[in-house]
Amino acid sequence: MNSEILGIIVMYGLVMLLAIPLGRYIGKIFNYESTWLDKIFNPIDKIFFKIGGIDPSKEMNWKQHLFALLTINVVWFIISLLVLTNMAWLPFNPDGNPSMSGDLAFNTTVSFITNTNLQHYSGESGLSYLGQLTLMLWQFISAGCGMAICAAVFMAMKEKTSATLGNFYSFFVRSCTRVLLPLSFIVAIILVMNGTPMTFEGKDTITTLEGNEQNVSRGPVAAFVAIKQLGTNGGGFYGPNSANPMENPNYLTNIVENASIFLIPIAMVFALGFILKRKKLSWTIYSVMTLGFLMLLIPAVISEVNGNPAISNMGIAQNMGSMEGKEVRFGAAASANWATYTTVTSNGSVNAMHDSMTPIAGMTTLLGMMINCFYGGVGVGFLNFYIFIILGVFISGLMVGRTPEFLGKKIEAKEMKIAMTIALLHPFLILVGTALASHLYAGNPEALSGWLANPGYHGFSEMLYEFTSSSANNGSGFEGLGDNTPFWNIATGIVMLFARYLPIIGPVAIAGMLAQKQYIPESNGTLKTDTSTFGLMVFAVIFIVAALSFFPALTLGPIAEYFSAQ
Amino acid sequence: MSIFANYITPLKNNKYLVMKENIIPAIRLTVFCAVFFSGIYTLSILGIAQLAPNQGKGEIVTVNGKNHHINVAQKFTENKYFWSRPSAVDYNAAGSGGSNKGPNNPEYLKEVETRIEAFLYKNPSVKRSEIPSELVTASGSGLDPNISIIGAKVQIERIANSRNLSEEKIAEVIKNNTERPLFGMFGPAKVNVLRLNIALDKLN
Incomplete structure (x- = not known):
């Protein structure tokens, strides 16, 4: 087997080796069981609660959880807007970069507090170091926020009748300090030792061997990139993200950064099994997710390794595969691998330009974001999957004539209505947004010629990708799109807001209502949710919802491009 | 969205759901998060970078x-x-x-x-x-x-x-x-x- 394929297998192996023990650790954190890190973190957390004026032992119901989450997000929104529109004169700006315009600051703020990290700016020239560090703060705490609300849903799934689901602030602080911080520390140290910059000095100026002057951007990159990868954030320090050789200098850092994308999303699935003491349920969910992931990964890798047929037709050698927009130190396989990891989770960092990928890989990355729950984002990925479980339970309940129950709680009309609304929201946002943009473009292609970098079907894909990425809170892009315009900044900003908060509110409401219902012990009449039959059922629900909603749009984009190029 | 309307009325009557209960802790917590994650974490990595090739530059x-x-x-x-x-x-x-x-x-x-x-x-x-x-x-x-x-x-x-x-x-x-x-x-x-x-x- 060649070294490139072996490289991507070892990455997944590394993820699994670490994700299962990490899942157990996260389970302990949310269960308030003691861990060996308590000695360090108990005092630190105490400072957080003291300064915050928070009683971490106060139990909250699901509405209080949501209210706390939304309030703190409003605070972040305001602070972020203030910093981004005033960076130019604030400290830590050695390169003299400008402040952001209002619409760009709105887009960037929404993008980072919603854990999306869509970037309509380029880090080297669009942010001061203060701006970067502010965005890094959102990378930590928006991920912590996702984990905290996911923990509340885990609590709601326990075998008891309860109105309260723990304390939001406590879950939030514990997620940030005990999970995200130590992991970021380790990753940042590995990066900095491998040559990723970590300095507050501005650009370096050197003379090349041929005597030209070259400016080299630097900054506190290593600290930033670590949490970017771990928190399914994805917003790069540099414009081309982890394709930039400073941000991701070699194959080892690529393995570490790539594995970091999956680590917490997969660990959360195992944390669920630990908290509920239902390991089999975890493995069922994990298997469904992994099946979906592999169905996207394999075609993408094959297509990229085989290269671009249009280049083959020119008669040159494509031993390395399709190399436009890719880096030699990673190769085509590890680039397609990263592209799949980053889109099935809501990470959105890249180590190769998705816009230049073959139509098949373009389609699998789009599908990963359209489905958005094959592992999914930190915390919220599980919430998306939870919706599909509820739908799966209901449909299979109807099929076999049993009362739809999930973990001993009856699913009724109210829960189903919320689940359906949330399941339909994602296609609604993507398709309406893309239709609107296409309509505007078609009406005035000359005035809007700056939008698209590519003609034909691929140009349509660029717009489809942008809205898909926004609605999936992913943040990667077909970056040829000229997206720093008021239309794209505001439209995708609004989509990101809806796509972040409604899919949090919906599942939390369902889980909160189910938690208050009476627990019905398992009997012969119970539909078992930790079997492979049920797993396949959920997979079918996901497939049907995604295929039915998105197939027409994909046909106009990557599918048409694939067939027209044959 | 009519299904969410049912929840809006009870929200008003719940004393824990008023803005005041959350807004002050939210601001204070955020400020300390900024000190801790943007400040202490960043400086720690910067300190370690002094041992790295070319001091992290x-x-x-x-x-x-x-x-x-x-x-x-x-x-x-x-x-x-x-x-x-x-x-x-x-x-x-x-x-x-x-x-x-x-x-x-x-x-x-x-x-x-x-x-x-x-x-x-x-x-x-x-x-x-x-x-x-x-x-x-x-x-x-x-x-x-x-x-x-x-x-x-x-x-x-x-x-x-x-x-x-x-x-x-x-x-x-x-x-x-x-x-x-x-x-x-x-x-x-x-x-x-x-x-x-x-x-x-x-x-x-």
Whole structure:
């Protein structure tokens, strides 16, 4: 087997080796069981609660959880807007970069507090170091926020009748300090030792061997990139993200950064099994997710390794595969691998330009974001999957004539209505947004010629990708799109807001209502949710919802491009 | 959204759901998070960076007293040097980026054809089928410091002629600077163009 394929297998192996023990650790954190890190973190957390004026032992119901989450997000929104529109004169700006315009600051703020990290700016020239560090703060705490609300849903799934689901602030602080911080520390140290910059000095100026002057951007990159990868954030320090050789200098850092994308999303699935003491349920969910992931990964890798047929037709050698927009130190396989990891989770960092990928890989990355729950984002990925479980339970309940129950709680009309609304929201946002943009473009292609970098079907894909990425809170892009315009900044900003908060509110409401219902012990009449039959059922629900909603749009984009190029 | 309307009325009556209960803790907590994550965490990594290569200011090699960033591609156009991959941003390391051209974009394919012809013109003994695609396609960052070993070998004759050196000497430079896959097993083998060119300059 060649070294490139072996490289991507070892990455997944590394993820699994670490994700299962990490899942157990996260389970302990949310269960308030003691861990060996308590000695360090108990005092630190105490400072957080003291300064915050928070009683971490106060139990909250699901509405209080949501209210706390939304309030703190409003605070972040305001602070972020203030910093981004005033960076130019604030400290830590050695390169003299400008402040952001209002619409760009709105887009960037929404993008980072919603854990999306869509970037309509380029880090080297669009942010001061203060701006970067502010965005890094959102990378930590928006991920912590996702984990905290996911923990509340885990609590709601326990075998008891309860109105309260723990304390939001406590879950939030514990997620940030005990999970995200130590992991970021380790990753940042590995990066900095491998040559990723970590300095507050501005650009370096050197003379090349041929005597030209070259400016080299630097900054506190290593600290930033670590949490970017771990928190399914994805917003790069540099414009081309982890394709930039400073941000991701070699194959080892690529393995570490790539594995970091999956680590917490997969660990959360195992944390669920630990908290509920239902390991089999975890493995069922994990298997469904992994099946979906592999169905996207394999075609993408094959297509990229085989290269671009249009280049083959020119008669040159494509031993390395399709190399436009890719880096030699990673190769085509590890680039397609990263592209799949980053889109099935809501990470959105890249180590190769998705816009230049073959139509098949373009389609699998789009599908990963359209489905958005094959592992999914930190915390919220599980919430998306939870919706599909509820739908799966209901449909299979109807099929076999049993009362739809999930973990001993009856699913009724109210829960189903919320689940359906949330399941339909994602296609609604993507398709309406893309239709609107296409309509505007078609009406005035000359005035809007700056939008698209590519003609034909691929140009349509660029717009489809942008809205898909926004609605999936992913943040990667077909970056040829000229997206720093008021239309794209505001439209995708609004989509990101809806796509972040409604899919949090919906599942939390369902889980909160189910938690208050009476627990019905398992009997012969119970539909078992930790079997492979049920797993396949959920997979079918996901497939049907995604295929039915998105197939027409994909046909106009990557599918048409694939067939027209044959 | 009418289904959510049922929940709005009860919200008003719940004393824990008033803004005041959450807004002050939210602000105080956020401020301390900023101190802790943007401040203490960042400074700790900055401290550790003092032990890293070039104290975290980017990995450097020094040639004749001049610094070069080893991880960043430089522009090479002279015949006596190995050439880096094409760059969509003209090797601007303060504004990196890719071309973002789609695989079937006719303009893009024309550009690749132009690069192939230019390469064949400067390397007349190389056959078209021997040109590896990475030498005529732009990298993701525009700063890719590497090319494949084949990508280096097809440039040997041009460099040897230009420097009046034997082809074996140039081949030896490639051999001495070949970077094996990680642990000999993972990822592609490659060469760093800047390292090759520094080694070439030492030959003369």
